[in-house]
Amino acid sequence: MVNEDVTSPPSTQRTIPAETQTDGLAPESATIRIAPLQRNVDEEERRMAEAQAQGATALEFEADQVVFELEALSCYYGSFRAVREISLQVPKNRITALIGPSGCGKSTLLRSFNRMNDLVDSAHIEGSIRYHGVDLYADGVDPVEVRRRIGMVFQKPNPFPKSIYDNVAFGPRVAGYKGKMDELVERSLRRAALWDEVKDKLREPGTALSGGQQQRLCIARAIAVEPDVILMDEPCSALDPIATLKIEELMRELKENYTIVIVTHNMQQAARASDYTAFLTMGDDRAGYLVEMAPTQQLFTSPENRLTEDYITGRFG
């Protein structure tokens, strides 16, 4: 499943920037002769940037503002290391975006935040990830309780093939919620900005909604268990621009009450919607590592690392 995808044989020449590779269409021999030279320069600069990234100091927050603290976190699928020694902090009531090229381990990293990777038999981690100071992977930590506090919204909207009401009520039910379920469902749907659209059809299947509505239903489902953190794994990649904007607007409202970590492919989205951005890329071993993390504004206007600059200006990735 997941690991098959990631452990496909490593492609060679990962270090060559995309533009020199795709130059093949030009028939002029001159370009071809120049290309290797160009590549060497790029490669050298890249090496330096990489070296710089290894020593990157992570952004630090005041202790009571830190929700997650990663220390040299590596994620493995079997013997394949998908994420290499990432250290960073995720601040409370802020939106933190993880960006980076495909396959650099963003999703893997995100899924280690609520132990969703436990589902993959071969997955394991090294290093530590502390949630409010508690090591999430320590012995005796119950992954079920972890996921109750750290909710998740997935890439593809995945409502249960049940009624809208039951979609939202499932989490509270298994958590043993004793209060008034109708109110909780309404409150959750309101917070997910979906209530007005579905209040007259709560008994209809959630799968009958449009893609954007389904994703907001999934957000309502996630917040119904009143978590502390919401992880979002490219929540808008299957949505049209209008639905995307709605979700982003919603995220800004939700951060009043929740800490949000979002993985996105879409740099504009990260720039628009997040407070902090962490840029990941992958090395020759295809393991993703952190290049830099900074306030979003700063990362997009004056990145410290050349790799970040290349990425956000569209030079590779």
Add this chain to the structure above:
Amino acid sequence: MAVTGDAVTSRRAVEARLRGGKTDVAGVALQVFLLLSLVISLGVLVVLLTDIFIRALPAFTDRGLDLLTSPLSARPARAGMSQGIIGSLILTGFVILLALPLGVGAAVYLEEYARDTGPTRFVRTNIRNLAGVPAIVYGLLGLAVFVTLLGMGQSAIAGGLTLGILVLPIIVITTSEALRAVPISIREAALGVGATRWEMIRSHVLPYAAPGVLTGTILALARAFGETAPLIMVGAVVGTFNSTDPLGMLTGSYTALPTVIFNWAREPQEEFRALTAAAIVVLLVVILLVNAAAIILRNRYDRRW
């Protein structure tokens, strides 16, 4: 540039080329061959069925429902298949009681709990092999284990257990497939809101897989209903119910519809020919109905993810 070289584009040249119909002989020949294969395979079946129905017709017109309700008898004029039908129903009941919970349980464990290790894969592969083991082998197993070792004798219980074991792999396989068809995204969604593995299985995976499980179970029942060889091994042939109380029916001698057919086909009297055909028709109709139910259920509850 056209592949044919000369790029003639005047109206007449184009028209001549486009409309100059050449017949694709090989294509037509292949089509005829494929159609013939279909006709032959269906034809055999149609001939067989018509033959049986024609032979069975006199029995049905002479005896009517009496044929279904009378007990077995050595005299063709009085013989009926009621005991075979009752026996088959009892056996089917056993199959449901035994194979359904065991099979579904095994499949849930294999798909949802077992880690994907070498031994697990070995077990999975071999369950497929078990489904391909000839029925007579299960009959031998039933004879050795249930009839002899466990001392159940040639009873309906032994027969039911044998058939249950026989269809168990089928139920495990179809249930596994139905479980696997539930997308991982649904499992993640359930776990993501803090459900335990069992809550996820109970509230989502099993309900969504239920139509598939049901279809598989029904097909397994049809298989068990028509199976003869293992029943001959575990003694259905010799028996007729010699008891009317339920417990006696389960532990005493018994028979089933396929074995009734087997017995009647061996009777020397000419009159039994029609009876045999009639019993076959009844068996076929039951199996067709059961299969139809499976198809209808599958179509009605089929879910696209």
